[in-house]
Amino acid sequence: MAKKKQAKASIAAEFKTFWPFIKWFWILFATAVLGFVLLFLLASWGVFGDMPTFERLENPQTNLATEILSSDGKTLGKFYLDENRTDVPFSQLPDNLVDALVATEDARYYSHSGIDARGTLRAFAFLGSRGGASTISQQLARQLFVGVRSSNLMEAVLQKAKEWVIATRLERNYTKEEIIAMYLNIYDFGNNADGIRSAARIYFGKEPKDLLTEESAVLVGMLKNSSYYNPIRREELVKNRRNTVLAQMAKYEYITEATRDSLIASKMDINFNPENHREGPAAYFRMYLQSWLKGWIEENPKPALEGERDKWNIYLDGLKVYTTIDSRMQANAEEAVKLHMKNLQAEFFHQNTPERNPTTPFRDLNSEEINRIMERAVRTSERWRKMTAEGKSEEEIRASFNRPTEMTVFDWNSPSYNRDTVMTPMDSIRYYKTFLRxxxxxxxxxxxxxxxxxxxxxxxxxxxxxxxxxxxxxxxxxxxxxxxxxxxxxxxxxxxxxxxxxxxxxxxxxxxxxxxxxxxxxxxxxxxxxxxxxxxxxxxxxxxxxxxxxxxxxxxxxxxxxxxxxxxxxxxxxxxxxxxxxxxxxxxxxxxxxxxxxxxxxxxxxxxxxxxxxxxxxxxxxxxxxxxxxxxxxxxxxxxxxxxxxxxxxxxxxxxxxxxxxxxxxxxxxxxxxxxxxxxxxxxxxxxxxxxxxxxxxxxxxxxxxxxxERSTHFNSITYGQGASMAxxxxxxxxxxxxxxxxxxxxxxxxxxxxxxxxxxxxxxxxxxxxxxxxxxxxxxxxxx
Missing domain, CATH: 3.40.710.10 (DD-peptidase/beta-lactamase superfamily)
Incomplete structure (x- = not known):
């Protein structure tokens, strides 16, 4: 009995000794939990900054490019300022793309409600060395409503809290499939590839539904950092990242190991198709259409909605413009012009050397008339306009036209029709006037x-x-x-x-x-x-x-x-x-x-x-x-x-x-x-x-x-200068x-x-x-x- 009493007394003494530590542990733990909960409550109440309203969560507005569609259903081009984005529904996303995304970014995506508890604990325990904790829903929340992560630790923590709150709200308002589609549609893949549809078209020349597994792996790999994992600038790095995605797909049994090994051994097959206003099919038509749409907008005001612009914006509002242009006939037309004009221009250059025509590229003009043409071209040039707007004197402007300058000029014999050269702007004006249109x-x-x-x-x-x-x-x-x-x-x-x-x-x-x-x-x-x-x-x-x-x-x-x-x-x-x-x-x-x-x-x-x-x-x-x-x-x-x-x-x-x-x-x-x-x-x-x-x-x-x-730029004889030969x-x-x-x-x-x-x-x-x-x-x- 004495021994038992002595043991109890010893335990009591030890408990008394450690009780303050235990008490403070639970106080701190409870405080942390309450603080954690309070952090989310304060974030949800908008204390750390405005939170999206229910209406915004129901209708998150992203800037969408206006899409120009041909009569045969092909995209001819888009009008956009900074964001070349066209949304596609989940039904048009291939399974291999969705599988690659889930396997790489959020393996337990279908089992959580916006926050992955296991992933979060792992990230805290290993300080992120074994992967982050951001779910697809959180990444979407950041893209839509939070913005770029702050470098300030306190601000970053508050942003993270907002992400978690918004992510759970997104999960309540949208299905898992809708969240995946929204995330892929909003992501910036670089090179004007805003959203998965632009990315598929620009990097592989196809619609998202036609992406192969290895192509989907490239695009999912870019989600880590599209600027760093850029297939145009860092092909080998992107290939390694693609292979990591394929390994993740095999790990979670979306593909077999044999398929993984086969795809990892395959080469990168980037088919780069840049989309901008000066390249692509029907460029002249698209530029005419742009001015036509601006006229249509002036005559057709946008229905008044609270907080929105009162005019349609062809660069932001995601209009779809259905045109009569047939993409196949347009391609035939552009090819016909290119094939014939390249040959015709070669003959024109042959006939209009300075030895054969001292006034080339003009004919039948005296020096005074030629000077008048060149002066008009100088005064209507973009260089003259810009330098005048900058407040340059006429003397400075004219001097710049006779100063050798590095420039890229048109050349039929170059594979890209672009040739880097050095010439004066005045010589470039004369050079361009030699080309038949x-x-x-x-x-x-x-x-x-x-x-x-x-x-x-x-x-x-x-x-x-x-x-x-x-x-x-x-x-x-x-x-x-x-x-x-x-x-x-x-x-x-x-x-x-x-x-x-x-x-x-x-x-x-x-x-x-x-x-x-x-x-x-x-x-x-x-x-x-x-x-x-x-x-x-x-x-x-x-x-x-x-x-x-x-x-x-x-x-x-x-x-x-x-x-x-x-x-x-x-x-x-x-x-x-x-x-x-x-x-x-x-x-x-x-x-x-x-x-x-x-x-x-x-x-x-x-x-x-x-x-x-x-x-x-x-x-x-x-x-x-x-x-x-x-x-x-x-x-x-x-x-x-x-x-x-x-x-x-x-x-x-x-x-x-x-x-x-x-x-x-x-x-x-x-x-x-x-x-x-x-x-x-x-x-x-x-x-x-x-x-x-x-x-x-x-x-x-x-x-x-x-x-x-200029009408004075022409063939010297009807043999080549008649409509039957030129047109x-x-x-x-x-x-x-x-x-x-x-x-x-x-x-x-x-x-x-x-x-x-x-x-x-x-x-x-x-x-x-x-x-x-x-x-x-x-x-x-x-x-x-």
């Missing part, structure tokens, strides 16, 4: 839907859009409007004949101030009689002059205005030869009426606009006008079929060995040997400054223009590409003939002999004007 637009005449739009040869270096804003003399492509007026109002027939003899319109007739006696392009008159069909096919100027004299310029102008050509057009006879300036956009729209049985349909580029929630904000309504009867329209189509059958567009049909020898260097893909019905018209302006070709099949009208920035090959290459893809359904059939056609188009009984017609074919090269 091109534009083309393709439209479905029945609907007005624009299918392809190429405003120049390279948007990065040549940003002026020659489809909509570039207006140049139309040349002989204007002549069909004169013929249409004559057939419509005078009931002329394509089979009527007129002589190719000198013809004068006296002064003061039709408002003409002086006598007008046009010549053919070769300066001669054949003395033959031509049917109207043969005369148009071979661009006989004297016949066109007789027709406008008969019908009157005002009648032609009225028809032209009804066909959408809005420029000021003088009512004088000389317009018959295409002296007024028009854009490719206007000309294609006007020709569309011929293919559409006389009904003009205004070209349309946007069919629908939706907000980020899919609410329709805009739907287009076609703008149409009956301009010509079906009979007149069909007669015009028949007339222009003659251009490709026996006239200046005949090289579309069959090869001539002489032409193959002359043009093989610049006419890419020649001979073309089309066999289907094609209507069209070439055009060449004075001094060969502009080359045109507008070609039609029943469901597609396409116009092409080629020329220099027609682009049309041919484009159509070859279209016909190679049967899914495009581009017509190869003939144009539909109206019932009870009242205009005679069968000219087989005319007085023109086959021998005469063969002579016309021999003369075609000299008669294109």
């Amino acid at each position: 091109a534009s083309m637009m393709s439209m479905e005449p029945q609907t007005g839907h624009v299918k392809a739009w190429v405003g120049g040869v390279n948007y990065t270096h040549f940003q002026y859009d020659n489809v909509k804003f570039g207006k140049r003399q139309a040349g002989s492509t204007f002549k069909p409007f004169v013929y249409a007026a004559a057939i419509d109002q005078l009931r002329r027939s394509p089979c009527d004949t007129l002589p190719d003899t000198q013809y004068s319109i006296e002064a003061n007739k039709h408002g003409n101030p002086e006598p007008w006696t046009p010549k053919n392009s070769d300066g001669k008159y054949s003395g033959k009689s031509y049917t109207l069909k043969a005369a148009l096919a071979n661009s006989v100027n004297t016949v066109t002059a007789r027709l406008i004299d008969e019908v009157g310029p005002s009648s032609v102008v009225n028809i032209v205005k009804n066909l959408g050509l809005t420029n000021e057009i003088p009512e004088v006879p000389s317009i018959a030869l295409g002296t007024p300036d028009f854009s490719v956009y206007e000309m294609v729209g006007a020709y569309g009426a011929f293919a559409n049985q006389g009904v003009y349909v205004k070209p349309v580029m946007v069919t629908r606009i939706e907000d980020r929630n899919g609410t329709v904000l805009y739907e287009y309504a076609p703008e149409t006008k009956d301009v010509l009867s079906k009979d007149v329209a069909y007669a015009m189509v028949d007339l222009m079929k003659g251009v490709t059958e026996s006239g200046s567009g005949m090289r579309l049909r069959h090869k001539s060995q002489a032409e193959v020898t002359v043009y093989k260097e610049i006419i890419t893909g020649y001979p073309y040997e089309f066999t289907n019905p094609i209507a069209g018209k070439t055009g060449t302006t004075q001094n060969n400054s502009d080359g045109w070709f507008i070609g039609m099949v029943p469901n597609l009208v396409t116009g092409v223009w080629v020329g220099g920035e 027609l090959p682009i049309w041919a290459l484009y159509m070859k590409g279209n016909y190679a893809n049967e899914d495009l359904n581009v017509s190869q059939e003939d144009f539909e003939e109206p019932e009870d056609l009242s205009i005679r188009i069968d000219c087989s009984k005319t007085s023109e002999t086959e021998e005469d017609f063969d002579d016309l074919e021999d003369d075609l090269e000299d008669l294109d004007f």
Whole structure:
């Protein structure tokens, strides 16, 4: 008993000795727990800064780029300022991506409610050396509502508390799948890849749903630090990080070990497709669309919601713009322009060396005129504008134009079309004026839907859009409007004949101030009689002059205005030869009426606009006008079929060995040997400054223009400077590409003939002999004007 009492006394004494320590341990523990709880309560009450409201948690607003969609469902590009983001739902995320994310970032994701207790204790115990404790929900909370982690320890702790509170709230408001989708949609993967959709497109050239396991592993690996694990700058580092993700997937049995080993052994296969405003498909169209959208926004205010902007913002509001552009036809158009213009430019450089042309890149100008062009270019340049805004004196600005400077210039022979060099800004202005420009637009005449739009040869270096804003003399492509007026109002027939003899319109007739006696392009008159069909096919100027004299310029102008050509057009006879300036956009729209049985349909580029929630904000309504009867329209189509059958567009049909020898260097893909019905018209302006070709099949009208920035930049002879050499090959290459893809359904059939056609188009009984017609074919090269 004594021993027991002694033991109890000893224990009591020891307890008494350690009791203060035990008491303070529990006091401190309770204080820590209460403090921990209080920390979260204070965070949830907003003591450490504003917390998101219930409404914001329900609708977290992130900046979304406006997406531009083609008619075949492809993304042509986006409008954004800093964030190139387009959300995708969880259903469009592949399983391998979700598995890689969970295995690497939050293995117990599906079993916690926003905070991983085990992970948190591990992080505290090992001070983060064995991994962090942030769940996917916490990372999303930080991305959405907390922001960049502070370097200050106290602030970082308070931020962490806010993350935990928000994470638990997110878990109550959203499903696990929705949280994963939100997290991947908001993350910045670098290189303008905001969100998983942009990342998949930019790094692998595909949609998220098409990502392979090893590709998903790359993107999930970047979540650790997208700047550090950048596959463009640190490929080996990213590969190692990818392999770590694959190992995690095997660890948690999302993939087998054999699959892991196979994928780890595979090489990195980055397919970098940068997305910015100057690169990518349909760049010229996208820039035109940007200005169109800004106009639409001014006329369509945003529904008023508390705390939101009263105007739509194309860079932040995540609009979806559905366009008429077909991505496949757009690709064919851009490729056609690139292929032909590279060859044509090489020939132009060959002909315009300083030895062959001392005033290159200009022709027929004296030094004073050249200086005037260069001075205008200097004063309208970006350099002049910026330096003026900086308050520089004119003397300083002018001096800078003659100072050698490092720059990147356009070069057809460079793989990227960019070449680093050193030259003065003044020399660079002259250098760029040596390049020929091109534009083309393709439209479905029945609907007005624009299918392809190429405003120049390279948007990065040549940003002026020659489809909509570039207006140049139309040349002989204007002549069909004169013929249409004559057939419509005078009931002329394509089979009527007129002589190719000198013809004068006296002064003061039709408002003409002086006598007008046009010549053919070769300066001669054949003395033959031509049917109207043969005369148009071979661009006989004297016949066109007789027709406008008969019908009157005002009648032609009225028809032209009804066909959408809005420029000021003088009512004088000389317009018959295409002296007024028009854009490719206007000309294609006007020709569309011929293919559409006389009904003009205004070209349309946007069919629908939706907000980020899919609410329709805009739907287009076609703008149409009956301009010509079906009979007149069909007669015009028949007339222009003659251009490709026996006239200046005949090289579309069959090869001539002489032409193959002359043009093989610049006419890419020649001979073309089309066999289907094609209507069209070439055009060449004075001094060969502009080359045109507008070609039609029943469901597609396409116009092409080629020329220099300055009208004084041109070929010296009609051999290379005519529309049949400069513009027609682009049309041919484009159509070859279209016909190679049967899914495009581009017509190869003939144009539909109206019932009870009242205009005679069968000219087989005319007085023109086959021998005469063969002579016309021999003369075609000299008669294109």
